[in-house]
Structures are given as structure tokens and as C-alpha cells.
Amino acid sequence: MACELRREVFFSHLGSDFDGVRDDREEESIHAVIRGDKGVCACGRLTAIGPAGWVVTQMCVDERWRGRGLGSRILTTLLAQAVKHGGGRIELASRLKAVGFYRRFGFIPAGEPYPSPRTGAMLLRMVLELSAN
Numbered sequence: 001m002a003c004e005l006r007r008e009v010f011f012s013h014l015g016s017d018f019d020g021v022r023d024d025r026e027e028e029s030i031h032a033v034i035r036g037d038k039g040v041c042a043c044g045r046l047t048a049i050g051p052a053g054w055v056v057t058q059m060c061v062d063e064r065w066r067g068r069g070l071g072s073r074i075l076t077t078l079l080a081q082a083v084k085h086g087g088g089r090i091e092l093a094s095r096l097k098a099v100g101f102y103r104r105f106g107f108i109p110a111g112e113p114y115p116s117p118r119t120g121a122m123l124l125r126m127v128l129e130l131s132a133n
């Protein structure tokens with residue numbers, strides 16, 4: 001499912017034995033997924049972190065499908081879910097290449113870039129405040 005896409009986009013350079021695609025927050029999270037004829041082609045995840053906070057993770061689009069609005073549809077869906085459930089502060093850790101994508105949604109950089117402990121990719125924390133509906 002979405003895990004195969006996550007593995008391909010985020011972890012393929014770490015080898016097929018790498019066991020970090022799922023974490024212990026899968027069940028409690030809200031998942032947004034778009035399926036194509038060959039399986040999942042875009043996905044993302046929204047997880048509550050405290051009473052008024054959320055974190056978006058696992059945002060990825062199959063590289064054959066990028067630039068066609070799927071990532072935007074996934075993120076729009078997740079942000080709408082956060083609003084529906086009371087809004088609050090949305091956080092994420094963006095790859096440096098995707099910072100411009102998140103800026104379009106109003107996310108603002110917070111802090112300095114740092115290496116992902118799991119993959120080594122450089123990340124930048126970004127935040128967005130959303131009001132409840």
C-alpha cells in the first residue's frame with residue numbers, strides 16, 4: 001500500500017532490509033491516499049501531537065506523477081481534517097527541496113536545517129497555525 005511508495009521515495013537508498021517505513025503512530029493517524037492503476041501514487045499522514053497540535057509526515061508522490069497536483073490534493077485533505085478536528089499548530093519536517101511546496105500552503109520555516117536521524121537527508125522544521133472551522 002502506501003508503505004511501498006514511502007519505501008521507494010524515502011528509504012530506497014538504505015536498502016531493502018531497512019525496517020523504518022512504519023512507526024507506532026500509524027493506527028491513530030489520519031491517512032490520505034490517492035491510488036492509480038498500479039497502486040498508491042500519492043500519500044500523506046496527519047497525527048495529533050497534544051491537544052492543539054498536529055504533525056504531517058510521510059508526504060510523497062510517485063515520481064512519475066509529480067507536478068500534477070496530487071501532493072497538493074493530499075496536503076489540502078490533511079489540513080482540512082486538522083481544521084475539522086479543531087485546528088491548531090501544524091508541524092512538519094520538510095526536505096530542503098520541498099520547502100517551496102509547503103510555503104505555498106503558508107508553512108513558515110522554524111529553526112535551522114538538520115539531518116534526519118533515520119535517513120541523513122537534510123530537513124527543515126516548518127509550522128502553520130490553523131483556526132478551527
Ligand SMILES: CC(C)(COP(=O)(O)OP(=O)(O)OC[C@H]1O[C@@H](n2cnc3c(N)ncnc32)[C@H](O)[C@@H]1OP(=O)(O)O)[C@@H](O)C(=O)NCCC(=O)NCCS
Pocket residue numbers: 009059060061062065066067068069070071072073093094095097098099100101104
Ligand atoms: C513534494 C511533493 C510531495 C509535491 O507533490 P507534487 O504532486 O509533485 O506537487 P503538486 O503537483 O501538487 O505541486 C503544487 C505546486 O507546488 C509546486 N511545487 C511542487 N514541488 C515543489 C517544490 N519542491 N518546490 C517548490 N514548488 C513545488 C508545483 O510546481 C505546483 O505549482 P503550480 O500549482 O504553480 O503548478 C513531491 O514532489 C514528492 O513526493 N517529492 C519527494 C518526497 C518529498 O520531498 N516529500 C516531501 C518532503 S518530506
